[in-house]
Structures are given as C-alpha cells and as structure tokens.
Amino acid sequence: MGFFDNLFGRRERSAQVAKQRLMMVLVDDRYKLTPEMLEQMKLEMAEVLSRYLPAVDPEQIEVTLLRGEATDYLKADIPLKRGGE
Amino acid sequence: MGRVITITSGKGGVGKTTTTANLGTALAMQGGRVAVVDADIGLRNLDVVMGLENRIVYDLVDVVEGRARLRQALIKDKRLPELCLLPAAQTRDKDAVSPEQMTELTNQLRAEFDYVLVDSPAGIEGGFRNAIAGADQVIIVTTPEVSAVRDADRIVGLVEAAEKGPPSLIVNRLKPRLVSRGEMLSVDDVLDLLAITLIGIVPDDETIVTATNRGEAAVYDPQSQAGRAFVHIARRLNGEEVPFPALQDGQGMLERLFGMFGRRRS
Ligand SMILES: Nc1ncnc2c1ncn2[C@@H]1O[C@H](COP(=O)(O)OP(=O)(O)OP(=O)(O)O)[C@@H](O)[C@H]1O
Numbered sequence: 401m402g403f404f405d406n407l408f409g410r411r412e413r414s415a416q417v418a419k420q421r422l423m424m425v426l427v428d429d430r431y432k433l434t435p436e437m438l439e440q441m442k443l444e445m446a447e448v449l450s451r452y453l454p455a456v457d458p459e460q461i462e463v464t465l466l467r468g469e470a471t472d473y474l475k476a477d478i479p480l481k482r483g484g485e
Numbered sequence: 486m487g488r489v490i491t492i493t494s495g496k497g498g499v500g501k502t503t504t505t506a507n508l509g510t511a512l513a514m515q516g517g518r519v520a521v522v523d524a525d526i527g528l529r530n531l532d533v534v535m536g537l538e539n540r541i542v543y544d545l546v547d548v549v550e551g552r553a554r555l556r557q558a559l560i561k562d563k564r565l566p567e568l569c570l571l572p573a574a575q576t577r578d579k580d581a582v583s584p585e586q587m588t589e590l591t592n593q594l595r596a597e598f599d600y601v602l603v604d605s606p607a608g609i610e611g612g613f614r615n616a617i618a619g620a621d622q623v624i625i626v627t628t629p630e631v632s633a634v635r636d637a638d639r640i641v642g643l644v645e646a647a648e649k650g651p652p653s654l655i656v657n658r659l660k661p662r663l664v665s666r667g668e669m670l671s672v673d674d675v676l677d678l679l680a681i682t683l684i685g686i687v688p689d690d691e692t693i694v695t696a697t698n699r700g701e702a703a704v705y706d707p708q709s710q711a712g713r714a715f716v717h718i719a720r721r722l723n724g725e726e727v728p729f730p731a732l733q734d735g736q737g738m739l740e741r742l743f744g745m746f747g748r749r750r751s
C-alpha cells in the first residue's frame with residue numbers, strides 16, 4: 401500500500417524526506433551552497449543550456465550531490481522536452 | 486605494536502561509550518590484550534558502564550601529570566585479565582591534557598596492548614582533538630537520525646583534515662521495522678550520505694539498558710542482538726570478513742529501482 405502511495409506521490413515516507421533534507425544540509429555545511437544558491441545555479445545553467453538546446457526546462461533540472469570516499473560529485477539531470485513546441 | 490582506535494561522534498549520546506565497552510570486552514574475549522581509555526575528561530562514564538567504578542585510584546590526568554605511573558592507574562577488568570581500563574578524571578576539564586600528551590600516552594599503551602580503544606567525548610572541540618591525536622584508526626558512531634548524521638559528517642571532514650585515514654562507521658540503534666516501513670533512514674541511506682566504510686550495524690536493543698544497569702557488557706549475553714553485533718565488529722577489527730546481516734536493507738531496493746540517488750561506497 402505504502403509503495404503505491406509513494407508511486408503516486410501521495411505522501412513521501414519520512415526516511416526519504418530525511419534523506420533529501422540531509423543531502424541539502426550537507427551540501428550547505430560542506431560547500432557553503434545554500435538551497436537558494438542551488439536554485440539560482442539551476443536557473444543559470446538552464447539559461448546557458450537553452451542557448452544551445454531550447455528544449456531545456458529550468459523547472460525540470462535536478463541537481464543532487466553524490467558522495468564519494470575521496471571526492472563528492474554534483475550530478476545534474478536535465479530532461480529535454482520532446483518534439484516541437 | 487598495538488593499534489590505537491578512537492571511537493567518536495559529532496552528536497552526544499549516540500553510543501560511543503557503549504561501543505567502547507563492548508568492543509573492548511569482545512576483543513579481549515577473542516584473545517586480544519586490550520586497554521580502553523576514557524578520554525571524556527570531566528564526564529567520566531566508561532568505568533560505570535564496565536562496572537569498574539569502585540576500583541579507581543588514579544586516572545588519566547594523574548598519569549599525564551606524573552602523580553601516578555601508567556601501570557598504577559590501569560584497572561583490570563573483573564572477568565578478563567587481559568582487559569584494562571584507564572579512567573578519565575572526573576574533577577578536571579578537557580584542557581587538563583594536550584594532544585601531545587594524549588599521543589604520548591597512547592604510544593606507551595600500544596607497546597603493551599594489542600588494542601587501545603579511546604572513548605572520545607562528543608563534539609568537535611579540544612576533547613575530540615585529544616581523543617584522535619594518537620589514533621591509527623577512527624570509528625565514527627551515529628544513529629540513523631538527521632541531527633546525528635549531520636554531525637557525523639562534520640567529524641568525517643575533521644578526521645580527514647587531521648590525516649587520520651578514512652574513518653569507519655557504526656550505525657547504532659537501528660530499528661529494522663521502522664526502516665522497512667520507510668520511517669527511519671536505512672544503513673544504505675546513511676552510507677549514501679556519509680560515504681565512508683561501514684564496519685558495523687547495531688540494533689536498538691533493550692539488553693543494552695539491562696547490561697549497562699549491571700555494569701556488564703552486552704557481549705556476554707548470548708541473547709543480546711546488540712551484543713552479537715559488537716562481537717561481529719570486533720571480528721572485523723581482527724581482520725575477519727563477517728557478512729552484514731540483511732536487516733539493514735529495508736528501503737535500498739526501491740531506491741535503486743527508481744535511481745533516485747547514486748550509490749558510491751567502498
Ligand atoms: N544499541 C542500543 N540500544 C539501546 N540503547 C542504547 C544502544 N546504544 C546506546 N544506548 C543507550 O544510549 C545512551 C547513550 O549511550 P552512550 O553513553 O554509550 O553514548 P555516548 O555517545 O557515549 O554519550 P556521550 O556523548 O554523552 O558520551 C545510554 O543510555 C545507552 O544505554
């Protein structure tokens with residue numbers, strides 16, 4: 401049941417919420433990058449990218465931090481709108 | 486030459502002293518010569534957790550300041566002759582000792598013991614710096630809660646900056662049923678966040694409370710799940726490969742299916 405609740409976005413489980421919040425907090429703690437700055441960064445990324453790829457929607461960009469033993473990684477998911485428009 | 490292993494955390498009360506007492510006892514049961522050192526000066530606790538509070542004559546600060554020799558201050562365990570405790574001073578504060586003095590002390594101990602386990606105070610200040618000063622290896626204890634994990638990440642950074650090598654992680658007080666309902670961070674979640682090597686998973690367990698009440702380590706109790714987890718960690722410290730139980734993985738599967746977060750660990 402809870403599984404489907406999740407799928408259809410009804411109510412996220414608290415562990416998932418905790419993990420996402422912690423991810424943001426740790427980025428801020430380690431890199432002094434606040435959620436606002438991250439938002440701004442996404443907008444600017446979209447601006448640059450859309451000069452080349454008009455299909456980029458700034459709303460859809462997701463930037464997450466991946467932690468590694470020696471290095472952390474910033475990972476950006478940039479979905480492209482299919483077809484004309 | 487023995488190994489100096491410091492058990493630390495960012496947040497207080499996550500189980501450092503419990504871990505030190507149980508790992509020390511388990512390592513001694515496995516045949517090692519073990520000294521456990523209470524570096525929480527001013528908030529002495531390891532002695533009561535181990536049931537040795539009535540035997541204290543001298544403490545760590547007495548040794549450092551030359552009022553007692555190391556041998557005089559070491560207290561033998563009740564059951565295990567190869568297990569000794571060096572108690573903290575109760576009436577002094579953390580500045581009574583310097584990192585250089587702690588290093589000197591742990592070096593002296595490592596000449597006589599196979600394992601020197603240092604129970605660190607919580608926090609990121611002087612007491613923590615003293616506790617890691619002489620360490621060859623650092624174990625960070627956290628619970629699967631946001632504040633504890635956040636503070637653990639601070640400690641990871643400080644341990645790396647102090648060039649103590651990569652720290653290892655114990656996730657303590659895990660509640661598998663909560664994890665499987667998605668209402669507690671799983672071990673996988675914590676590893677994704679902290680990205681350090683896992684050395685143990687200890688369930689939340691009432692036998693820790695009863696064992697601590699009696700001043701006996703939970704590793705003596707064959708019924709204690711937490712005790713068993715500590716025995717496993719001790720075996721891993723001894724270089725054995727002990728598989729992790731499946732209990733930690735309540736939620737990791739779903740995450741992997743949906744690829745929400747990358748996974749990276751050693
Ligand atoms: N796995 C566990 N299951 C149940 N209770 C636990 C467990 N681990 C620790 N506790 C309890 O949590 C409390 C805090 O543990 P402990 O004193 O070991 O933490 P600490 O990190 O040394 O604290 P401090 O930062 O104050 O030194 C104790 O009451 C202990 O019995």
Ligand SMILES: [Mg+2]
Nearest residue numbers: 501502525530
């Ligand atoms: Mg303690």
